[in-house]
Amino acid sequence: MTTAMLAGCGKTQTGGSDGASQGTTPAGTEKEADASSAGSGEKAELTMWGSWSGDQVAQLEKQLEGFNNSQDKYHVTYMVQDGMEQKLLTAIASNEVPDIVLWDRFNTGVYAPKGALASLDDYIAKDNVDMTQFYAPAVDEMTSAGVVYGIPLTVDSRVLFYNKDLLDEAGVDPASITDWDSLRDAAIKLTKWDGDKLVQSGFSLKDVGLFNNWIGQAGGKMIDDSTNPPTAAFNTEAGLTVLKYWDQLLNQDKVYQLGFEDGFGGDGFKAGKVAITFNGPWTLESYKEAGLNFGVIGQPQGYNGEKSAMMGGFGLVIPNGAKNPDASWEFIKWWTMQPENGVEFCKISGNLPANKEAAKDPYFMDDDILRVFSETMDYAGIRSKVFGYSDLEGLALIPQLQKYVAGEITAEEALSNAEKQGNDILAEAAQQ
Structure with missing residues (x-):
């Protein structure tokens, strides 16, 4: 494009x-x-x-x-x-x-x-x-x-939206959610299953496109612009840390299920079926009109105390x-x-x-x-200003992350594949 x-x-x-x-x-x-x-x-x-x-x-x-x-x-x-x-x-x-x-x-x-x-x-x-x-x-x-x-x-920027009623019911203090560990603890307490059916998600993981936000909190970055041409920088320990955290929430703690929000118009939080989600100020009026009793929390810190958000x-x-x-x-x-x-x-x-x-x-x-x-x-x-960055995310990284969360490839394969494809995109963009 x-x-x-x-x-x-x-x-x-x-x-x-x-x-x-x-x-x-x-x-x-x-x-x-x-x-x-x-x-x-x-x-x-x-x-x-x-x-x-x-x-x-x-x-x-x-x-x-x-x-x-x-x-x-x-x-x-x-x-x-x-x-x-x-x-x-x-x-x-x-x-x-x-x-x-x-x-x-x-x-x-x-x-x-x-x-x-x-x-x-x-x-x-x-x-x-x-x-x-x-x-x-x-x-x-x-x-x-x-x-x-x-x-x-x-x-x-996106921050954490939380449903006050659901947190009160589960005895979760929103002020306690400050980092990845406390977010995970809260998500586990807020998740409800009826047999093999998820009826309430503790935390939405529908948007793998937020990887650029997560990797900053893990101490990493998306692009190395010190090279000529610039190169992808997400195939690192920081990138793996993000994907391992996602895997923990999805497949071990089972606080979310892929496709869960499809039945709620794509927004399970608005439907009262997701307790915590990332979203931005553009949703405020919509959530208020829906009668939601909600609050917001700033970005959670990574394991080493990093704070990051995308503007x-x-x-x-x-x-x-x-x-x-x-x-x-x-x-x-x-x-x-x-x-x-x-x-x-x-x-x-x-x-x-x-x-x-x-x-x-x-x-x-x-x-x-x-x-x-x-x-x-x-x-x-802000997102990287490197020419070709948008295509790196949209055409190389996000498709691989979607395959990863679907269980089709490993975390290492996802990042490696995206790195190779992304570097080709950046190299071609640099020649234009």
């Missing part, structure tokens, strides 16, 4: 001479088309693209209404785009790009070098923007070859060739650099702000659930 997307990036615009990567036009250099300086007395109409859909559209529209009513120069409208990244490339080729894009930060390293995004360095310098006001990993994720292409907007989230970017870059920049500043606006969007949507001052607002610190998410960001890191 990555190769196909890159093939569509062939038509790019020529960059300036300010150090921006080749094929990238710094935002603000196309002022002749900027409606913000039109002086017509009417609001400049701006369009924001994004992949958020469903209930999230109303959330975004409410936030945009706040901006539109806060001043009399600009009016921003949101438009949902399926396959948004690929559509953006097509729009650039036809000179029909939106003004702003709600951007998955992880995609920056793929699309910025191909000219899809405008550099924001000139704007940041002109307005003396202090980028340390945002979580450093989020800024790093929106930076490519030393050039900043976007401003972080939201952050997220995701979105940012705001200006596409290459945008006709209203100055106006777009004003909108971006309003949402990301005025902490009260980040707090307001969390109240609307449950998304945590990437602005650190906003994240320390009493709205978060005084809330037992939001505070845990906010505190997790202090030690959360």
Whole structure:
């Protein structure tokens, strides 16, 4: 998939001479088309693209209404785009790009070098923007070859959700769950079988894609980027430690059974049939609407006390060739650099702000659930920015981990196979 997307990036615009990567036009250099300086007395109409859909559209529209009513120069409208990244490339080729894009930060390293995004360095310098006001990993994720292409907007990470009623019934104190050993003890107490049928799982192990989170807690890492080309780094003692822990929970303690949650729409926790699960802030409103009595706990420590979490989230970017870059920049500043606006969007949507001052607002610190998410960001890191990493996970590692938990191959075979396939992917990506 990555190769196909890159093939569509062939038509790019020529960059300036300010150090921006080749094929990238710094935002603000196309002022002749900027409606913000039109002086017509009417609001400049701006369009924001994004992949958020469903209930999230109303959330975004409410936030945009706040901006539109806060001043009399600009009016921003949101438009949902399926396959948004690929559509953006097509729009650039036809000179029909939106003004702003709600951007998955992880995609920056793929699309910025191909000219899809405008550099924001000139704007940041002109307005003396202090980028340390945002979580450093989020800024790093929106930076490519030393050039900043976007401003972080939201952050997220998974933590442990627990069902208060089920823990009370089993006599488990959630405060006691601090590391892998105590998590295992709690999961055993919370699991119920009726003969050979699992009726209540103590802990969900449905998502092997969280391996990147677990290996950090085991003291390992996914990628060695000190080599040329970069290489997979998970076929180690740390990687084996994770898989052995999974095996213990699945096959020895039997706190979970593969496919158990399929009968509950894929979410046994929401159905009240899973006592503890990993999930993120995007599920908060859904769980509240379901009437669940739940709480959250921070990431458990590994055997040697390591704490690790993976930070995701979105940012705001200006596409290459945008006709209203100055106006777009004003909108971006309003949402990301005025902490009260980040707090307001969390109240609307449950998304945590990437602005650190906003994240320390009493709205978060005084809330037992939001505070845990906010505190997790202090030690959360991002996925590797190495080119080809996404395919390494999705095409090489995860399929092997699925075979392992299904009992088809050993832990050693899973990691070895994934390492070989992953290194081939990274080597091929490095040549593109």
